[in-house]
Amino acid sequence: MIFFIKLLLAHLIGDFILQPTNWVIHKEENKVKSKYLYFHTLIHFLLIILLLWDLGSWKLALVISISHYVIDLVKLYASKWIKKKSVLFFTDQALHLIVIYICAFHGNLKEQTSIMFQHLDWVLITAVVFVTFPAAVMMGKLLEGFSDQIQIDHKSLPNAGKYIGIIERLFVLLFIIIGRWEVIGLLITAKSVFRFNDLKENNNRKLTEYILIGTLLSFGIAILTGYLFISMRGGL
Template sequence: MLIFIKLILAHLIGDFVLQPTKWVVHKESNKVSSKYLYLHVLLHFVLYMLLLWDLALWKMAMVIAIGHLGIDILKLYTDPMFKNKSIPFFIDQGLHVLLIYICVFYGDLSGRTVLLFQDMDWYLVTAIVFVTYPAAIIMGKVLEGMANQIETDHKSLPNAGKYIGMIERLFVLIFIVIGRWEVIGLLIAAKSVFRFNDLKERNNRKLTEYILIGTLVSFGLAILAGLLYMSQYH
C-alpha cells in the first residue's frame, strides 16, 4: 500500500504542482507533437523513481510512465468531444489512478480488489451518497411549493445553491462521524453571516423564510444520516 501511496503522490506532484499552464496549453495545441507532453511524462518517471527510491522497481515506474503517456494522448484527442471540460479531466485522473493501482497490485489484483470492497465501510458510503444528490432532490420536492413564490435571482450562479447544500451536508456528516458537533454550530453561524447582508439588502421576507427553511431541512437531513450511521456502533 505504501508503494501505491508514493506513486499517487508522485502523480499529484507531476500533474498539478510541477506542470505549468504553458505546458498544458502547448499540449492542447500541438497534441503528440508537443515537446512538453514527453517532458511531462519524463518528469513523472523521475518522480516515481525518486519517491520509490528503489532501482528494482524501475520497470513498474516505466510501465506507469508509458501508460501515463497513452492516457494523456487519449485525453488530448477526445477532449474536444466534451462540452463540459470537467468530464474528460476526471476520466483522465481516474484512469491514471486505476493504472497505478493495477501496476502495484498486479500480482494479486483480483484478491486485493475483493478485499478492498470487503473492508469498505458501506454504511458510510451510503450516508455520503445520500447527503449529495438524493438529499438535494428530496429538498427540491419539499420546497417545491415555496420555490414558486420566490423571484428568480438571475445573478446567482447556475445550481450554486444545490452544490453549496451538498458541500455543507458533507461537512455536517463528517463532523458527526468524528464527534465534533460544536463545529456544526459554527458552520450554521458562518452561513448566517454570509447570508445576512444579502437578505438585508433585498428586504424580502419570503426569501428569508425560504432560505431559513431550506437551511434547516438541509442540516436536518445531514444530521439524520449521521445519526443513522453512528447508530450502528451502539
Template sequence: MMQLFAKLVLAHLLGDFMLQPTKWVVHKEANKAASRYLYLHALIHFGLYMIMLWDIQKWWIASILAISHLFIDMAKLYVNPLFKNKSIPFFLDQLLHLLVIYVCMYYQNLYEHTMALFIRLDWPLVLAIVFVTTPSAIIMGKFLEGMSNQINTDHKSLPNAGKYIGIIERLFVLTFIIIGRWEAIGLLITAKSVFRFNDLKESNSRKLTEYILIGTLVSFGLAIVTGLLYVNWN
C-alpha cells in the same frame, strides 16, 4: 505495499500538478501529440517514479507508469473538445492514472486485494454519504417546490450553486457528527448566516428569508438525522 502505493501517487501529484507549468498545458492542448512538452511531462513522471521506487530493478514499473501516463494524457487531449464540461475528461484522466498505479502495485494478487478492499468497505457510511448528496438535494427540491414558486429572484447566481452548497454543507455536518464535533455544526450555521445576511438585507423580502431559513433547516436536519442513524447503527 501501501506505503509504496502512496509514494507513487505522490509522484503522480508532483508531476501532474506541481511540475507542469501552465505554458506546457497550453502548448499540449494546441499541438497535441506534436507537443514536445507532452513527452517531457512523461519523462519527468518516469524520473519521479524511479525516485519513489528507489530500486533500479523496478525500472519496468516506472516505465509502464510513465508510458501509460503519456498515452492517457494524449487521449485526453483528443477527446477533450468532445466534452462541454471540461471537468469530466480531467477527472477521468486522473482516475485512469490512479488505476494504473494501483494495478502495477497489486498485479500479483490484484483480484484478491480488490475484493478485500470491497468487502472491508463501511457500507452504512457509503450509504450515508450518498444520501446527503444528490438524493437529499432532490428530496429538498420536492419538499420546497411549492414555496420556490412564490419567490421572485431579481439577482443572478451561478447555475446549481445552491444545490452544490447544500451538498457540501451536508457532507460537513455528517462528518462533524461522525467525529463527535457538534459545536462545529453551530459554527457552520453561523458562517452561512453571515454570508447570507447581505443577500437577505438587500432583497428585503420576508418570503425569501423564510424560504432560505426553511431550506437551511431542512438541509441540516437531513444531514443530522443521517449522521445519527449511522452513529447508532455502528
C-alpha cells in the same frame, strides 16, 4: 500499500506540481508534436524511480509512464469532441489511478481488491451518498410549493444553492461522526452571516423565510442521517 502510496505521490507531484500552466497550454495546442508532452512523461518516469529508490523497478516505471503518455494523448485529441474540460480532467485522472493501482498490486490484484471491498464501511458510504444528491432531490420536492412563490431578481450561479446544500450536509455529517456537535452551530452562524447581505438588500420576507426553511431542513436531514449512522454503529 506503501508501494501504492509512493506511486500515487509520484503521480501527484508530476501532474500537479512539476507541470507548469504553459506546458499544459502548449500540449493542448500542439498535441503529439508538443515537446512538453514528452518532458512530462519523462518526469513521471524519473519520479517513480526516485521515490521507489530502486533502479530495478524501471520496467514498472516505464509501463506507468508510457500509459500516462497514451492517456494524456487521448485526452488531448478527445478535447475536440468533449468540450467540458472537467469531464476530461476527471476521466484522465481516474484512468491514471486505475493504471497505478493495477501496477502496484499486479502480483495479487484480485486478492487485494477483494480485501479492499471487504473493509469498506458500507453504512458510511450510504450515509455520505444520501446527504448529497438524494437529499437535494428530496428537499426540492419538499420546498416545491414555496419555491414557486419566490421571485429572485439577481443573477446566481447555476445550481449553486444545491451544491452549497450538499457541501454543508457533508460537513454536518462529518462533525457528527467525529463527535464535534458544537461546530455545527458555527457552520449555521457562518452561513447566516454570508446570507445576511442578500436578505438585507432584497428586503423580501418570503425569500428570508424560504432560505430559513431550506437551511433548517438541510441541517435537519444531515443531523438525522448522522444520528442514524451512529446508532447503527452502536455509538449511542
